[in-house]
Amino acid sequence: MTGVETAARHGLRRRATAGALGLVVLVYFAAWFAIMLAGLFGGPIDYRMAGSIVLAGAGTVLIVGIPLIAAWVLAGRGSPPSIRLEPWLRVFLVVSVVMLVGVIAWRGVVSPFAPVATRLDPACASLDAAGLAAHWPADTRELNQDDTDFDGDLTPYSICGWTMKLDAKPPAPYVGVSARVTRFDGTGTSSGLAAAIRYFRGDLDDITSPLRIDDIGDEAYATSSTTSAEVVARRANVVVSVEFSLRGDSSGPDPTIAVTAARDLAGRIVAGIKVR
Structure with missing residues (x-):
């Protein structure tokens, strides 16, 4: 060589x-x-x-x-x-x-084999089926939002909102209630399940002192103040939130009662999500 x-x-x-x-x-x-x-x-x-x-x-x-x-x-x-x-x-x-x-x-x-949801029910129908009337009588509230977009590219969603009737007798217990149901379908480089987890935990990280809930879906938390009570839960690739707006004074329910109501409704909505 x-x-x-x-x-x-x-x-x-x-x-x-x-x-x-x-x-x-x-x-x-x-x-x-x-x-x-x-x-x-x-x-x-x-x-x-x-x-x-x-x-x-x-x-x-x-x-x-x-x-x-x-x-x-x-x-x-x-x-x-x-x-x-x-x-x-x-x-x-x-x-x-x-x-x-x-x-x-x-x-x-x-895992690519983890069960996920492929369809959603409208938020208003889900809220009614979950038993909203048991926490807020229908004759003291009126519908003010019913938006459904199941044709979105990445995050099909549905939002439902009710507000109190000003002339209701007896007075409405809450100022308002809203529910949002969002499904994450993912992209070529991110699965829907991972996107839902990141979304849920990203919001959770922004909250000062959330109350973790162990018996709703895969993970859930609650927050409350004198003017609102909210429960957010995730099951598979779906995130559900239910929020009550409060009067902020002694004329309405205590925030703990509102949290219990939001927890009950969110839990029932999440339990009704079909995954496969």
Whole structure:
């Protein structure tokens, strides 16, 4: 082997090693990317998003590896040279993989086989079926909102709102009540279930002192003040909220009573969501 051939061989080995290093760096940043997503959104690792990372990594490996192999074969050297990772690179790779596995074990993974809802009932129909009349008699309220958009690209939703009748006898117990039902269908890089989890937990993180509820859907919380009481719950890829507006004085129900009412209605609506 001439000196020129030896130099060329060493050059190819260096390029192959550089490709291996690129792969290691890719895995390393994929691990950090997964950690960042888990930290930002507070939810499990989404299989669609992870799949996008894997595909991007595979594309990078092909872009780096194919030219190296082609250059070696065209040079008439037979099979491509073996790649030997330096000890520190091996440690680098192992640490990256361990970090990624640790995040998956910590946050969990949204499975492609997890049950999801594919349809919604209108919010007003759901609110009535849940027993709104038991908490607020129909003759002291009037409908002021009934919006349904089940044709939305990503988040089909339905909103229902009732307000008190000013001349009702006896006076209406609440100023108003609203219910919203939203289904998350996801995109090519984010599943609907993961989107619903991020939405729910994003709102939860913005609340100072929510009351966590364990017996409604997959997760739920309640908030209250002198003027409102709300319960938000999630089941699979659907988020449901029920909120009562209060008078803010002693002439209406106590906020704890309103929370109980919102909890009952939200729980019944969530229980009626069909998943498969």
